[in-house]
Amino acid sequence: MTDFPFAIVGFDMDGTLLDTSGDLAAAVNHALESAGRPTLPVDDIRTMIGGGARHMLAQGMARTGGCTDDELDILHHRLLDYYEAHMIVETAPYPHALAALDTLAAQGVTLAVVTNKLERYAAHILDSLGLKDRFACLIGGDTMGPGNGKPSPAPIYAMIDRCGGGRAAFVGDSIYDVKAAKAANVPVVACSFGFLDRPVADLGADAVIDGFDRLVPTLRRLGGAR
Known part of the structure; x- marks a missing residue:
């Protein structure tokens, strides 16, 4: 048992976990x-x-x-x-992303991916990069059926359910991520290094990180951990 404030942390894929x-x-x-x-x-x-x-x-x-x-x-x-x-010619994790995942897992956090990429494509990429087993669930843009990708909260609710329930946070880089998380009443962290279509401050996230080395302390602050 740890004092980490979130039982589940979900991640967008493109522009968040991976530079695709x-x-x-x-x-x-x-x-x-x-x-x-x-x-x-x-x-x-x-x-x-x-x-x-x-x-x-x-x-x-x-x-x-x-x-x-x-x-x-x-x-x-x-x-x-x-x-x-040609999915994984240049695609790779962002700096410090794997270390952040390791730290969260060591705290007993259940990890998930929620992306608007087709589920089979996302699964292939994660598997090819040796990352798939790090995540308890993967939800793609087609997993929940038509019209139920982000910004719908449906995939966030499904993530929480499939990960066994508990307090959750989400990490993303787009307005779709922020809207989906907020609609599900889940705190959301935005990545300033992602695929932004507007200034990161305009996304309306609860916090912003400039690199994955800041993720764990930012989540602790958001969650009010001891």
Whole structure:
């Protein structure tokens, strides 16, 4: 038994636990090129990540001239096919992320991932990086059914239930993460190093960290631990 204030800590994946921007940008640019569109810099695509692949691609298409829903459907499939074959070329954990997970686990905290990425893709990435067994549950953008990805609180509620219940906190980098956690009445920490589409202070998180070396003390402060 420890004095750590949270029994469960959940994490977003893209832009939170893992820097996936290089591989996601490559997939977006593959789809854009296939449609005869100019490619976009990784830094531009980074701000589009967080709401799922279709939403990310729609923003890329809008940036390069727009498209119809039918065209977006076709290009979405092209993006997913490319990404499925090139998921972990550049993807890696952020600095100090694994050490933070180790510290939380040593405190008896149950860890989870809640992402808007398709569950099978998220599982493949975590497994390929040797991280899957660290987490008691993985909830993807399609796990809870249509319309129930973040910012819906449904995946946060499911995370708590699947992790056995108890006081929970969430860590993310997007407005989807913050809205989902707040709707579920769960404290949320925002990562300033993530895939931000606005200043991190404007996300409305309960706390902000500039690196994973600050996560555990920040959670202790949020939880009012002794």
